[in-house]
Amino acid sequence: MNKNIGSESNKMIGILGGGQLGSMLAIAANKLGLKTHIYSSSKDSPAFNYATKYTLADYNNQIALKDFVEDVDIATIEFENIPEQTLNYISDCVPLYPNKESIFLSQDRFLEKNFIRQNGVEVADFIEINNKEDIKKWDFSLKPGILKTRKFGYDGKGQKLINSMRMCEEYFIGLNNVPCIIEEVIPFHMEVSTITTRSQDGSIEIFEPSRNIHKNHILHTSSIPSGLSSSLIEKLYEISKLIISKLNYIGVLSIEFFITNNNIKVNEIAPRVHNSGHWTMNGANVSQFEQHIRAISNMPLIKPKTLHSLEMLNIIGTDIHYWEKSNDNEDRKIHIYGKTEIKKGRKLGHVNSIKRFKK
Ligand SMILES: Nc1ncnc2c1ncn2[C@@H]1O[C@H](COP(=O)(O)OP(=O)(O)O)[C@@H](O)[C@H]1O
Ligand SMILES: [Mg+2]
Structure with missing residues (x-):
């Protein structure tokens, strides 16, 4: 060897x-x-x-x-x-890279939310559900809740908006009593995310936050710029730096946020490159993928710079038939993943549409 x-x-x-x-x-x-x-x-x-x-x-x-x-x-x-x-x-x-502790934490919504809260960052109110009795601790007459499995959820899978205790019990049983959380519904006016990279020497670089719109709980578009005020963007950077440093993390860490008026809550973290960072492939001086590889292989990070305003659109399910027949042009870059099976709700590609005016 x-x-x-x-x-x-x-x-x-x-x-x-x-x-x-x-x-x-x-x-x-x-x-x-x-x-x-x-x-x-x-x-x-x-x-x-x-x-x-x-x-x-x-x-x-x-x-x-x-x-x-x-x-x-x-x-x-x-x-x-x-x-x-x-x-x-x-x-x-x-x-x-990242370390296994960071991965374990983000595998479990309950541990993840506790960790974020313990570090002084707000998350939606939540309780742990391990059995039917636990469900009584949430007062559905005061506020609805979202039942989410602690593990293995993605693209909205394993979660359901619940209005009553009976409905919650039914869904919990339907999930074979796997450990869950109930979380309050956040009336956000915007969802955004940051893509943060930490290198082996501890230096940190962050791409500007994207504004994310979900359809049926699946990411639909990510747009740059987000339209957030610079003071909120600064707060997002502070939170991102705090979380990545506390995890002693190396590589790209993605953080999803809910924005309500002037308040920020972390929704969830992903210990990897992220769909909402695909805009960087055509909208920044370095992609999230290159930045991750640089961090983990001990190469210097690049200071991210946004080159254009841009919208990333996911190609989901049968939409692929349209995009497969379309061409790239100067302002539109189509990325097809080459998956063999086309399924409803499956991410099969994305399109980066550049809006050509300098920032
Ligand atoms: N507590 C909540 N309040 C309002 N919307 C939510 C809440 N939790 C999830 N959502 C919506 O569902 C989407 C997917 O949920 P998320 O918790 O991020 O799970 P996943 O792991 O499936 O991405 C979120 O991006 C958001 O649009
Ligand atoms: Mg999510």
Whole structure:
């Protein structure tokens, strides 16, 4: 094994997960002269097409994992729901960025919200639901609540707006009594997110926040600029810096926020590059993917600069048929992920539309 021999450019980066985020990380690594090894349990893994090497195996396949860690110099993730034992094993063998503690925290909404609150940052009110009795602790006659599974939720999956205790009990049972939270509904007037990167020397760079619009709980558009006041943007940066530093985090961390009048609440964090950061591919001097690869492979970060106003539109489900037949032009960049299965609600690509006036 030639581990750690030679220049940075010989480095093999292991990426757990084979979706579009893995593809875009692999392309960014390649641009920097680095190699990638994608590990995924799914045959339909578009990132396999862009990687130097790939492994198709379950996340708890010990033989495949051993081969993987022997092949890579560092490891990272493109989705957070990787089994705990697997993350423990990988981080015992090679440097894992971000650290496993940050990943564990963001796998569980209850732990995540507690952590954010303990650091003096507001979140929506919430309670923990482990059994039917716990549901009585939320007074639905005072306010409705959103029942969310603590783990494995994404794109609105595993969550439901609830108006009564009976309805809550029914849904909880329907979820096979898995641990949940109930969370208050926030009457936000805007959703925004930050994409923050922390390097190995502790320096931090943040892309300007995007304004995010969701449809059916799935991200629909992310726009730059967000339209937020500069004082609110400064507060978002402060919160982002605080959270990433407290986690002793290396790499890109994404944070979703609810904005109500002049108040900020953190919705959730993702320990990885994020859909709401795809605008950076065509709207900034560096993409979130390159910035992540730079951070984890100990290369200097680039100070993010926004080049254009821009709207990122997700291509979801059968919308792909339209976009597959469309062409890029100077102001419109279409990114198709190459997934083989077209399913309702599945993210299959995105379009960055540039609005050409200098900021
Ligand atoms: N407490 C809430 N109040 C208002 N809207 C919410 C709340 N929680 C979630 N939503 C809406 O649902 C979307 C998805 O929920 P989120 O908690 O971010 O889960 P996911 O992991 O599926 O992204 C949010 O971006 C927001 O639009
Ligand atoms: Mg979310």
